[in-house]
Amino acid sequence: MKHIASVVDLVEAKQHRYISLANEIWSLAEMRYAEFRSAELHASLIEEAGFKVNRGVANMPTAFVAEAGSGGPVIGFLGEYDALAGLSQESGALTCMPAAGAATSNGHGCGHHLLGSAAHLAAVVARDYFAANNIDATVRFYGCPAEEAAAGKTFMARDGLFDDLDVALSWHPSVANSVFMNATLANVQAYFRFHGKSSHAALAPHLGRSALDAAELMNIGVNYLREHMPDEARVHFAYINSGGVSTNVIPVLAEVLYTIRAPRSEEAIDLFKRVKDIAAGAALMTGTRLEIVFDKACSNILHNDTLDEILDRNMRALGGLEVNASETDFAAKSRAP
Ligand SMILES: [Zn+2]
Structure with missing residues (x-):
């Protein structure tokens, strides 16, 4: 629990910059393989955090790999930032309402603005945690284009970018807060x-x-x-x-x-x-x-049962999400028929 508390402190100390990154990417809402500004926002921010960035990997201008630390296990965090066509939405609106004054009709209906920004923050915090505790580890953040129906990671895998990883960690916004242990086809x-x-x-x-x-x-x-x-x-x-x-x-x-x-x-x-x-x-x-x-x-997702169990144990120790009255009210309204 001591380790979890120190990781939570590291996340909370930096969260505001990454919340604003998520908001910027929400507004850009760039489609698969055209996430030029979104990818650059990520790449330059993680560069500022001291990671070495390799842009345009696997022959894709919007794919990059950022690395920090050395030795130990190689731990990868996967981030996405592509939007979907026709899903522009006013932030916080509870009915279908295209964003006022938006330059695009695309939108982040699937939550990749959150997915990429939080995975990015997780990589930075992991690096900070390992450095503060003198643990040898190599941390990577993978900027992955085109998750939506275009399989950008497939080309990164074909170029061997994941070959030396010990673990690849990913997450996706969903209706439940849990470790995804389901098999995929x-x-x-x-x-x-x-x-x-x-x-x-x-x-x-x-x-x-x-x-x-x-x-x-x-x-x-x-x-x-x-x-x-x-x-x-x-x-x-x-x-x-x-x-x-x-x-x-x-x-x-x-x-x-x-x-x-x-x-x-x-x-x-x-x-x-x-x-x-x-x-x-x-x-x-x-x-x-x-x-x-x-x-x-x-390919089907290859699960690591041991890591899934460790993630599950730590998520349970961390406890559920804390929500305030206005968030509860917002959720209730979003469920209203
Ligand atoms: Zn998605």
Whole structure:
């Protein structure tokens, strides 16, 4: 408890600067891969705090890594700062109300202004705590762009930026204050495009090869796959192009987007191979040509049970949030139908 109290003191001594950082990022509300000013606010502030900053990592101008301390375990804090389209909101308003005079219609509906700023403060406080207690440790703050539907961290992982970490710590605003111990599913996403041969569907159907037939047979084949998948696996598809709106024209092009999810990356990759085989079978059956366009993939989160338990124990020792009467009143109003 002594350690927790000293960390709380360090956080409280610095909190105002980081609350104003969160407010500045709330107002900027920059979208994925365009978080130029938000990333620079973070990078320059942590530089002032004595961290060495490497900007533009993994070929992304809005990604950076800041480091302080040396030796010991390498502890990473992950920060995000991207906003969402169309979610501009007046601060503190309890109904849908775009911010007055805002330069953008984007908004921080998901709370990444808080997420990034608090993770940043956590990295600075961790460095301060280790220095004050003569503990050898290397602390990093990762400025991670494009969390929203664009997987910015994937490119940072591909460039090996997380390889020497002992632990990566992250958090997200939510409705509950607890350690996130849930499993997540790995996923693979790809477009399946079938190229057929157009012809008049009544005059010369024998000369045509239907791309739409191929897409339909692929979907039917995948539906038969479902019985033989791991229980928690999920496969979804959406038609991107169903081949046109004329019934008398044999569709020359059809395209389906597939997302394949499974508890572990290896299982998702295995299922992806099986879905590709089904698509190839559909092309063979229909005399069409298959083109597969890989879109993206993400691993499942790898939890460290020991660290999760330590985090849980410390959060419980810290106790619940203290809220005053006006905050309770605000929360009650936000829940009102
Ligand atoms: Zn989010």
